[in-house]
Amino acid sequence: MKPPLMNGRSDNFQTPKIGFDYLLPYIKKEWKIWECAWGEGELLNHMKNAGFTAFGSDKEYDFLKEPAKECDCIITNPPYSLKDEFIERCYEHGKPFALLMPLTALEGQKRQALFKKNGISLLIPPKRINFKTPSGTGSGSWFMTAWFCWKLPIPNQLTFIEAALRGE
Numbered sequence: 001m002k003p004p005l006m007n008g009r010s011d012n013f014q015t016p017k018i019g020f021d022y023l024l025p026y027i028k029k030e031w032k033i034w035e036c037a038w039g040e041g042e043l044l045n046h047m048k049n050a051g052f053t054a055f056g057s058d059k060e061y062d063f064l065k066e067p068a069k070e071c072d073c074i075i076t077n078p079p080y081s082l083k084d085e086f087i088e089r090c091y092e093h094g095k096p097f098a099l100l101m102p103l104t105a106l107e108g109q110k111r112q113a114l115f116k117k118n119g120i121s122l123l124i125p126p127k128r129i130n131f132k133t134p135s136g137t138g139s140g141s142w143f144m145t146a147w148f149c150w151k152l153p154i155p156n157q158l159t160f161i162e163a164a165l166r167g168e
Contacts, residue, residue, distance in 0.1 A: 031053070
């Protein structure tokens with residue numbers, strides 16, 4: 001199975017509502033949220049529909065270059081080909097963040113150095129998230145993801161979401 005390509009990269013994974021729902025208990029309702037890689041706007045729409053004040057960047061890759069926006073938290077499903085850059089930039093902003101990324105984002109010397117230096121907590125879903133891709137929504141994802149969180153009130157460094165609590 002090959003990932004869908006977008007501009008030569010396999011980055012077009014739009015977050016379904018359940019992906020955002022897993023994060024809901026850990027986000028303060030009064031926070032202004034920056035969705036800095038909004039793509040087609042799926043995740044941004046889920047935040048707004050849940051009653052959050054959220055905004056997206058005009059262009060998904062401007063986050064790496066532009067100055068920090070006025071926000072309380074950064075929540076995004078970053079382009080996986082740029083995960084190192086997004087993680088580093090999030091730490092630079094100093095705001096709480098949650099990045100939905102493959103569990104393989106734990107691999108790599110650069111990422112591990114950033115996580116060791118700054119800390120990270122993972123919010124791990126009970127099953128794979130079925131992302132929307134350019135070809136539509138398939139029968140399931142071929143990789144496991146987690147919310148990589150920093151400065152959010154996640155109870156443990158590894159928090160496993162209970163399927164029974166989510167009504168699944």
